[in-house]
Amino acid sequence: MSSTAETIDDTSRDLGGSARALIELTKPGVTRLVLAMAVCGALAAPGHVTWVRFLVAMFGTALIVGSANTLNMYLERDSDRAMARTRTRPLPSGRLAPSTALWFGVGQALVSLPILTFGVNPLTGLLAATALISYVLCYTPLKRVTPWALHVGAIPGAIPPLIGWAAVTGTLDARAWSIFLLLFVWQLPHFLAIAMFRREDYAAAGLRVLPVVKGMRAAKREAVFYSVLQLACSVLPFLTGLGGFVYLVSALVLGVGFLVWAVRGLAPDAGTPWARSLFIASMPYLVLVSAALVAGVLLPSGGS
């Protein structure tokens, strides 16, 4: 009797552990950030959407992000074993079998794409499919080949606001693409900063990021270049009629602040601590610029 109870107890513990490992595969933190950007796109879009359709769009988006992250971890299970930071993930640590992760990732995609296509509209489904495939099958393998993988990976990273926008309007226009461009460019200094302070880890895993391939000096110069580009792109939503002057002033002030921080990195003694601080600074930049954009669209006086 007691051995039966112990078996049941062990089984439920195993199931609980597997469920936690499956959730870990979806990277809930990244999923939350992506959902926040999709919500921004939906809020900035003109027109109205029913609550049901909005929730269906967010559910489908969460599933497609979960699928992309799961399949990314499946494909990178060997290099994850080489990095201290990723060694404890479900696959390299042996908590889940690779085939389980593969079918979980494929399953999430095959559930979410019909939900987005037929529950919201085909454009959101097409955007989600593009984000998933470009992330899993272009960005993920390219990381081991060239530092240009950063730019390829920034495409799926910038699609979530388009999904939110398309869920509301069913179309994409210059205003939607201006948000896409801003988010695309934002990721370049953001991920370069991460690559700079984790360059030893990335080198050990064989990932050909810029600080590993061309060194810190080149990476710092590119971070400054992309910060200038980010400042320029942050004006685009205003030029297309989104946000108004409240947004414009906020974006310029925040963009100049970020650029100054990036330029500080050109000093010879600026190393890992500076790179980490640039990465941290990029987060409030995105939150505040997004908030200014949405506030500029939603508040009656925001457009003047």
Add this chain to the structure above:
Amino acid sequence: MTTQLIERWWPWVLFTAVCFAIPLAGFLCER
């Protein structure tokens, strides 16, 4: 080399085709 590439990647090519076929079917249904 080519055979190895096909053997390794055909499931992913099929997965890609299915992923894009779903929204394309949606566009066709809307017409």
